[in-house]
Amino acid sequence: MTAPSLLLLIPAYNEELRLEPVLRDYARYFHDHYRGRFQLVVVLNGCTDNTLGVVQRVAADYPAVSALDFPEPIGKGGALIEGLKLAPLADLIGYVDADGATPPRAFHELAQHMDGVDCVIGSRWLPGAVLHVEQSGRRRFASRAFHLIVQILFRMNLQDTQCGAKVMRREAIQAVHSSLCIADMAFDINLLYSLHRAGYRIREIPTEWTDQIGSKVTLARTSLVMFLSALRIWLIYSPRIYRLLRPLRPLEGWVYRKLRAPQPRPASPAQSPR
Ligand SMILES: Nc1nc2c(ncn2[C@@H]2O[C@H](COP(=O)(O)OP(=O)(O)O)[C@@H](O)[C@H]2O)c(=O)[nH]1
Numbered sequence: 414m415t416a417p418s419l420l421l422l423i424p425a426y427n428e429e430l431r432l433e434p435v436l437r438d439y440a441r442y443f444h445d446h447y448r449g450r451f452q453l454v455v456v457l458n459g460c461t462d463n464t465l466g467v468v469q470r471v472a473a474d475y476p477a478v479s480a481l482d483f484p485e486p487i488g489k490g491g492a493l494i495e496g497l498k499l500a501p502l503a504d505l506i507g508y509v510d511a512d513g514a515t516p517p518r519a520f521h522e523l524a525q526h527m528d529g530v531d532c533v534i535g536s537r538w539l540p541g542a543v544l545h546v547e548q549s550g551r552r553r554f555a556s557r558a559f560h561l562i563v564q565i566l567f568r569m570n571l572q573d574t575q576c577g578a579k580v581m582r583r584e585a586i587q588a589v590h591s592s593l594c595i596a597d598m599a600f601d602i603n604l605l606y607s608l609h610r611a612g613y614r615i616r617e618i619p620t621e622w623t624d625q626i627g628s629k630v631t632l633a634r635t636s637l638v639m640f641l642s643a644l645r646i647w648l649i650y651s652p653r654i655y656r657l658l659r660p661l662r663p664l665e666g667w668v669y670r671k672l673r674a675p676q677p678r679p680a681s682p683a684q685s686p687r
C-alpha cells in the first residue's frame with residue numbers, strides 16, 4: 414500500500430548556518446522511510462545570506478528538494494501563505510522550522526495520524542512530549558502567556574498552537590487559503606482558527622522537540638507583534654467591531670512598520686460551517 418503524497422514546506426530566513434544538515438536529514442529519511450511521493454520545498458523570504466545556495470547544493474543530491482525564493486522580507490507567515498499555494502501538488506501538506514527542532518521521524522508521525530481528521534499539529538505541552546532541549550524560562554513564560562490569550566480569544570482548546578510542525582489535507586488548505594493573512598509568527602493562529610471556523614478537525618499529538626540556538630525571535634518585539642496579530646484575527650471574525658475600528662486602519666500599517674514586522678495581507682474570514 415502506498416502512502417499519500419506529502420509536501421513539506423520549510424520557511425527560511427537567513428538560515429545558511431542551520432539549514433543544510435536539516436535538509437539532508439529530511440531528504441534522506443523520507444527517501445528511505447516514506448512509501449508515497451515526497452517533496453520538500455524551502456520557502457525563502459528576504460534572505461541576505463546564501464540560504465538559496467545551500468538549498469541548491471542539497472537539491473543537486475536529492476531531487477525531492479527545491480526552493481521558492483521571495484526576495485522581499487514577507488515573514489514566516491508570508492512564506493507559508495505562498496508555499497501553501499502549492500497545495501494541489503500533494504494529498505498532505507505540512508511544514509516544519511528550518512533549524513531541525515522537529516526531527517524527520519516526528520514530522521512523519523504527524524502524517525501518520527491523519528485518520529479521521531484534517532489537520533495534525535505537534536504539541537510540546539501534552540503528556541508524552543519529548544523535549545531534548547527546552548526553551549529558556551523567559552521564552553516559556555511568554556509562550557504560556559500567549560497561549561492563555563489565544564485560548565481566551567479563540568477557544569480552540571489546543572495546548573500548543575506555536576509548535577513549528579503541522580500537517581493538513583489538501584482540501585482543507587484550499588478551502589481556507591483566502592482567509593490567510595498574517596505574515597508574522599502568529600500565522601499559525603490564523604491557519605488553525607480558519608480551519609476551526611470552517612469546521613475542519615484538528616488533532617494535537619505530543620511531539621519531539623529540540624530547542625535550537627540561533628533563534629530569529631527577539632522576545633519582546635516578536636511577542637508584541639504576535640499579540641497584535643492575534644487581536645487582528647479576532648477582529649476579522651468580529652466584523653461589527655472591525656468596521657467600527659475602520660478609521661484606525663492606517664495606524665495598523667504604521668504599527669507593523671514601526672515594529673519591523675511583515676505587513677498583514679488582505680483576507681476574508683473563513684466561512685462556517687462547512
Ligand atoms: N523571524 C523570522 N523567522 C522566519 C522568517 N521567515 C521564516 N522564518 C523561519 O521561521 C522558523 C522559526 O524560526 P526560529 O528562529 O527557529 O524560531 P524559534 O525556534 O521559535 O525561536 C525558521 O524556519 C525561520 O527560518 C522571518 O521573516 N522572520
Ligand SMILES: [Mg+2]
Pocket residue numbers: 510512514625628
Ligand atoms: Mg527554532
